[in-house]
Amino acid sequence: MKAETRNACAAAAVLLALCAVPFLVGKFTIYLAIRIMLLGIFAVGYNLLLGQTGLLSFGHGAFYAAGAYGLGFFGLHVSGNPLLGVAAGVAVAVLLAVLVGYLCVRHTEIYFAMLTLAFGMMVFSLIWNAREITGGDDGLIGIMRSPVSFFGLFQIPIGTDRQFYYLVLAFFALSVWAAHRIRQSPFGLALAGIRENARRSEFAGVPVRRYRLAVFALSGAFAGLAGSLETLLESNARPFMAHWTHSAEPVLVSLLGGLSSLAGPLVGSAIFVAMREIIQRFTENWMLGFGIVLLVIIMGFRGGVMGTLSGLFRKPSAREEG
């Protein structure tokens, strides 16, 4: 278990470093770090579906938006408690994911991708059109960041970005740990089996469709968590969270970092946010720049950053292929 200990040490070191970040850097970098962690939560959950189970969804923006609007409505109409709001957001996202997943998991490959895309856009058009309820293209605005309290036992303010950073960090650490545990669990290994050969898994007694639905709902929960936290960060929920270009983000990030490891989507998130920031600073045409980077990755570096790095240290034959 040498590698296990080494990974645990690395994770602890990264966590410590992340705890120290708000003392070392300025306001804007803290904001960027929060964005990276939000995208990281989104992507690490998403990669349970894509990397672990081999299902390509183009509709996870819908669950992100479900989390965002779930927290928004809860915050505006029921209670401002952020923890309860996040729980409400995640619950809405999971409900939606079960509903959409039920219709989608009977298909795989291209059909699955197209169906999730279509249902994601359905959620987008619903949010966009139901102006009276969702605010339409203005989004849901005026959501406050009230202090975190637990049944009135204690109160922790999260009003400033620096304070809010630690709440996000806590959820981020929890998400990464949960994703790690899921990947290592018998359930996670069965998912990898489904990815490699669904029919053989079926014969081995794995209820393939139910497992696919379960992991779909799980990844929806991660998406909802990220979405509800973003709503707290920006104090609004926007319809474009459900748009398919946003659904493509976790896909890009997972590929950028590498599909086959837990760290891949996290590294990918950091690179994605940083790269967008840098490209946007020089030109407003960041979509063009990103498209070209994506082309280069697909044509040349399909293992992503993590795959390419580990390929450098291992024998060439160890490099994974699509």
Added chain:
Amino acid sequence: MQSYVHVILAGLSGGMFIWLVASGLTLIFGVLGVLNFAHGSFYMLGAYCSFTVLRHLGAGFWTGLLLGPLAVCAAGFVVERFFLRHVYRIALPYQLLLTFAFVLIFDNLVKIVWGGGALSPPSLSFLGGSVPILGRNFPVYNLFIIAVGPAVALLLWVLLEKTWYGRIVRASSSDREMAASLGVRVPALFTGVFVFGTWLGALGGGLAVPYVGLLTPGMGETIIIEAFIVAVIGGLGSLKGAFVGALVIGVISAFGTRFFPAFDMFLTFILMGGVLLWRPQGLFGATR
């Protein structure tokens, strides 16, 4: 009664654009096995290129319709020959993402070349105006579109079923290796099919110039989603399904726009969900 007829006519003409995009998408999927996200971008590029020929070269409508889509075919050629060709054998997510990268690139290029704002095309001199149908005026151009759609369908049918090339295309789509060993130059054939599919999408865009009223850089994204829904409803890879599906979607969304304006898209999705529950492989899809 007359209002129903008009809604149906409007739906048919809207459906024909979806058909033009969905036909190229279906053809490419059926033969190459690649689902092309960038197909909506070809539609958009077709519209912008035709617009430019119309506006800046001062040419007529037909010249624009001829030259614009041809220019887009060059883009289609580059995409297939230099990129897509190298990823046929790798996993599906990479293929989809490759075409998605081209969506980003083309959308952004359109913004750079034509600007991010909406462009309004010049109005037509001929085919303009309207004719009375059941006591209400209906635009002549929309009738023209309703005629073009079936004409393209007929053209495709003749090409695929009645010509020697069509037979080769069908042979390669059902068994690549066998066709190759019989002497078919499959890579060149694939390039040809992709460029032809590109032309179909771009033709839809060129025809849409006088119809949509405004050209925006996002116009390709809306129609590609509709084309995907059509492909799901009709059965992926089936041209007949794409034609029927496009008309059904066109008419349903026309009714939606007329009677439930807030939820026009939603009706389409309900239809899709219903078809999926009832016939998961689509109306004309082969049972898998």
